[in-house]
Amino acid sequence: MPELPEVETVRRGLERHLVGRRITEVEVGRERVVRRTSREALIDGLTNTTVVAADRRGKYLLLPLDSGDSMMIHLRMSGQVLLADGGADRPAHTHVVMHLDDGREAWYVDPRTFGEVVVYAPDRVDIELPGVAALGVDPIADEFPREQLRRIVRSTGKALKPLLLDQTIIAGIGNIYADETLHRARLRPDRPANTIDAAATWRLHAAIVDILTASIDAGGSTLGDAQYVDLMGEGGSYQDDHRVYARAGERCSTCGRGWIRRTVSAGRGTHFCPVCQR
Numbered sequence: 001m002p003e004l005p006e007v008e009t010v011r012r013g014l015e016r017h018l019v020g021r022r023i024t025e026v027e028v029g030r031e032r033v034v035r036r037t038s039r040e041a042l043i044d045g046l047t048n049t050t051v052v053a054a055d056r057r058g059k060y061l062l063l064p065l066d067s068g069d070s071m072m073i074h075l076r077m078s079g080q081v082l083l084a085d086g087g088a089d090r091p092a093h094t095h096v097v098m099h100l101d102d103g104r105e106a107w108y109v110d111p112r113t114f115g116e117v118v119v120y121a122p123d124r125v126d127i128e129l130p131g132v133a134a135l136g137v138d139p140i141a142d143e144f145p146r147e148q149l150r151r152i153v154r155s156t157g158k159a160l161k162p163l164l165l166d167q168t169i170i171a172g173i174g175n176i177y178a179d180e181t182l183h184r185a186r187l188r189p190d191r192p193a194n195t196i197d198a199a200a201t202w203r204l205h206a207a208i209v210d211i212l213t214a215s216i217d218a219g220g221s222t223l224g225d226a227q228y229v230d231l232m233g234e235g236g237s238y239q240d241d242h243r244v245y246a247r248a249g250e251r252c253s254t255c256g257r258g259w260i261r262r263t264v265s266a267g268r269g270t271h272f273c274p275v276c277q278r
């Protein structure tokens with residue numbers, strides 16, 4: 001499932017290739033991707049508009065249009081945005097096609113169809129997209145001083161893993177980066193947040209920022225099953241740097257002593273080293 005680094009990589013591709021382009025025609029296949037509104041609303045909202053910026057909040061892509069509305073794209077489990085030459089053969093599960101004024105096409109492809117594409121009014125975001133309006137701090141797009149994380153962890157006895165996954169507190173971290181971040185910070189996923197001291201909080205803050213930044217630089221993580229790719233269809237390489245995620249049963253490469261363990265926490269597979277993480 002694409003998380004902040006993967007969505008940011010897609011955002012950078014959109015900034016480069018879609019911003020400044022006019023959308024001349026829109027085709028919508030499967031209506032489930034426009035379930036929040038309708039096929040007609042997406043076609044009417046995008047046709048003959050120009051994309052003026054490519055922003056991101058957490059795992060959401062937000063693209064302001066010259067009409068005053070914005071387009072939101074949420075990739076969820078298996079969504080992809082691909083750029084192609086006009087008339088190119090479309091892959092299976094291409095649900096939205098945007099024809100661009102430079103002759104190219106932008107495709108929204110989604111085998112599992114959990115994702116969505118919608119046009120919304122930014123001044124009504126709290127009504128039209130409450131999930132976006134409720135997002136917490138974005139550790140890359142926003143100022144994220146370490147004192148803010150200190151306030152967050154002191155405010156709750158919730159375990160660290162579900163705390164990091166809560167999009168209304170910190171936006172953009174999913175299962176992979178929660179596990180990698182807690183490993184880097186040497187903190188157990190089930191450790192209650194308000195039991196960590198200032199030094200551990202600073203380690204956690206540095207781990208969040210450094211791991212997300214390194215993954216963005218690597219183009220994100222592409223796993224065997226999830227098939228995340230960027231706008232040009234290229235996978236990322238940060239999966240090669242994962243220390244714990246999907247490495248259950250392997251020796252920990254950080255301490256060289258522990259064996260990576262997998263547990264299930266709140267229905268999510270959780271990976272950690274019982275020796276380095278306390």
Ligand SMILES: [Zn+2]
Binds near residue numbers: 254255275276277
């Ligand atoms: Zn270890």
